[in-house]
Amino acid sequence: MCILIADDDPVVRDVVRRYLERDGRTVRETADGATTLAALANGDDEVELAILDVMMPAPDGIEVCRAIRSGPRPGTPVILLTALGEEDDRVLGLEAGADDYVTKPFSPRELALRVASVLRRAQAVRDNSRPVLRDGAIEVRPASRLALIDGTPVELTPRELDLLVFLLRHPQEVFSREELLAQVWGWDFGDLSTVTVHIKRLRAKLGDRHRIDTIWGHGYAWGRADTGSGGTDA
Known part of the structure; x- marks a missing residue:
């Protein structure tokens, strides 16, 4: 290697x-x-x-x-x-x-x-012992680096997969872009547009099966019901 x-x-x-x-x-x-x-x-x-x-x-x-x-x-x-x-x-x-x-x-x-x-x-993702994460039609197998919708593989980049895994493990919890940058990227500093771009791409790839909601003024959450925004904008 x-x-x-x-x-x-x-x-x-x-x-x-x-x-x-x-x-x-x-x-x-x-x-x-x-x-x-x-x-x-x-x-x-x-x-x-x-x-x-x-x-x-x-x-x-x-x-x-x-x-x-x-x-x-x-x-x-x-x-x-x-x-x-x-x-x-x-x-x-x-x-x-x-x-x-x-x-x-x-x-x-x-x-x-x-x-x-x-x-x-x-x-860390490869070694994670939790084999499968599911939410509706979405299934993620972190150990094998695989995401599926209705059993069909979805092509995600490593960072998009990391972001999806993190959100699925923390449903309804709200995370700011700074917090996501620290938790998913491991950065203590950096361009916050990095998070925005990845959220946008992940929503596009998951289509209408995604549940990434924008919590205006706060950040993002998976499956949060009280956004008032429809969760469509980055």
């Missing part, structure tokens, strides 16, 4: 590699999208997490992220590296299924901590 760092800047790759190796991780480097896709397809050294530069040579990081989500290992966690202030890139990355993003210039140590957090969260 290895961490894949894909960036066309060799200095960035070298710094990130050294920090990750200090944490005892094996690192593989690529400099463009085509080589990255080839590395992801190589089963000899399975990638447990990919760090992708949004602006690397084609295909760019967002396209590679989409390819991961539609490929044979769609649950591979993805962290995007985006240029400072490029909000559109961050939103596109989250919509493509990225689990996290870090803006350039960044602290290598912060990135290493984000890697640890994403991997820890993924492992």
Whole structure:
């Protein structure tokens, strides 16, 4: 198992590699999208997490992220590296299924901590002993990373699945975006629009079976009856 760092800047790759190796991780480097896709397809050294530069040579990081989500290992966690202030890139990355993003210039140590957090969260869900969560037609099997509606699998990104699992485990409890960022993402700080984007995408994928309600002025809840909002807006 290895961490894949894909960036066309060799200095960035070298710094990130050294920090990750200090944490005892094996690192593989690529400099463009085509080589990255080839590395992801190589089963000899399975990638447990990919760090992708949004602006690397084609295909760019967002396209590679989409390819991961539609490929044979769609649950591979993805962290995007985006240029400072490029909000559109961050939103596109989250919509493509990225689990996290870090803006350039960044602290290598912060990135290493984000890697640890994403991997820890993924492992915690896999190891969870509660085998099945159900709400009406929705069924989630956290250990196998599977969500179904009426028995049909629903394609969710790892973070969307984490969010759904958290909400199902806390029905009718209201959580602010800050609280969801801390509980689901493991972040003590970050862009709150990350939560908004994931709520919107999760509602869209679950369709009329979702019960994510907006509690105006407070946050979100699963199956809260007294929203007064219809629960349709992020």
